[in-house]
Amino acid sequence: DSGVTQTPKHLITATGQRVTLRCSPRSGDLSVYWYQQSLDQGLQFLIQYYNGEERAKGNILERFSAQQFPDLHSELNLSSLELGDSALYFCASSVGQGANQPQHFGDGTRLSIL
Amino acid sequence: AQRVTQPEKLLSVFKGAPVELKCNYSYSGSPELFWYVQYSRQRLQLLLRHISRESIKGFTADLNKGETSFHLKKPFAQEEDSAMYYCALSGNTGFQKLVFGTGTRLLVSP
Numbered sequence: 001d002s003g004v005t006q007t008p009k010h011l012i013t014a015t016g017q018r019v020t021l022r023c024s025p026r027s028g029d030l031s032v033y034w035y036q037q038s039l040d041q042g043l044q045f046l047i048q049y050y051n052g053e054e055r056a057k058g059n060i061l062e063r064f065s066a067q068q069f070p071d072l073h074s075e076l077n078l079s080s081l082e083l084g085d086s087a088l089y090f091c092a093s094s095v096g097q098g099a100n101q102p103q104h105f106g107d108g109t110r111l112s113i114l
Numbered sequence: 115a116q117r118v119t120q121p122e123k124l125l126s127v128f129k130g131a132p133v134e135l136k137c138n139y140s141y142s143g144s145p146e147l148f149w150y151v152q153y154s155r156q157r158l159q160l161l162l163r164h165i166s167r168e169s170i171k172g173f174t175a176d177l178n179k180g181e182t183s184f185h186l187k188k189p190f191a192q193e194e195d196s197a198m199y200y201c202a203l204s205g206n207t208g209f210q211k212l213v214f215g216t217g218t219r220l221l222v223s224p
Binding site: 005033035040041042043044045048056058088090092098099100102104105106109110 | 150
């Protein structure tokens with residue numbers, strides 16, 4: 001499957017901890033986007049990388065950071081976790097760097113903070 | 115600021131009935147609008163975009179700049195159309211972010 005893959009599918013941890021979510025983009029895609037979906041909320045854009053460089057930033061907390069590696073996979077790091085960080089985190093990828101391009105989504109990582 | 119409003123959380127119709135999923139947007143520039151869909155146990159995927167002006171699975175959406183709307187329509191709903199539908203907006207240049215609405219769940223009953 002050459003689609004967007006996200007690991008892990010589920011993550012359960014405690015407040016104050018740090019986690020890393022991983023995303024491999026679709027083959028040939030250079031852009032990776034991260035989104036957060038909380039209960040009853042739409043997808044909130046967090047950050048975009050294109051070919052290893054940060055391209056756009058949304059309402060991403062300072063406790064969160066991301067990077068895109070030379071092989072184009074991306075990681076989203078969430079630290080000092082709070083109960084409110086419990087959400088579904090989606091990764092998407094696209095060929096180019098404009099947000100007006102169709103984005104291909106992964107299955108998401110469900111993060112639960114206890 | 116970019117904003118997308120989908121006023122209905124749930125839209126329930128019978129098979130064969132017309133469907134209209136509402137989407138209104140707020141954006142000062144020239145927008146690009148999309149509809150994404152998520153079927154049960156599947157990934158979020160692009161359904162259609164306004165610049166393509168195409169019909170996908172019988173759905174169409176017309177960008178109305180005067181009313182700042184991009185409603186999704188289908189004349190005759192099918193049970194397999196049951197899904198979560200998200201309207202999304204971006205600018206048409208550079209690195210504008212994609213802004214999603216909160217989604218509307220469409221339930222088509224037999």
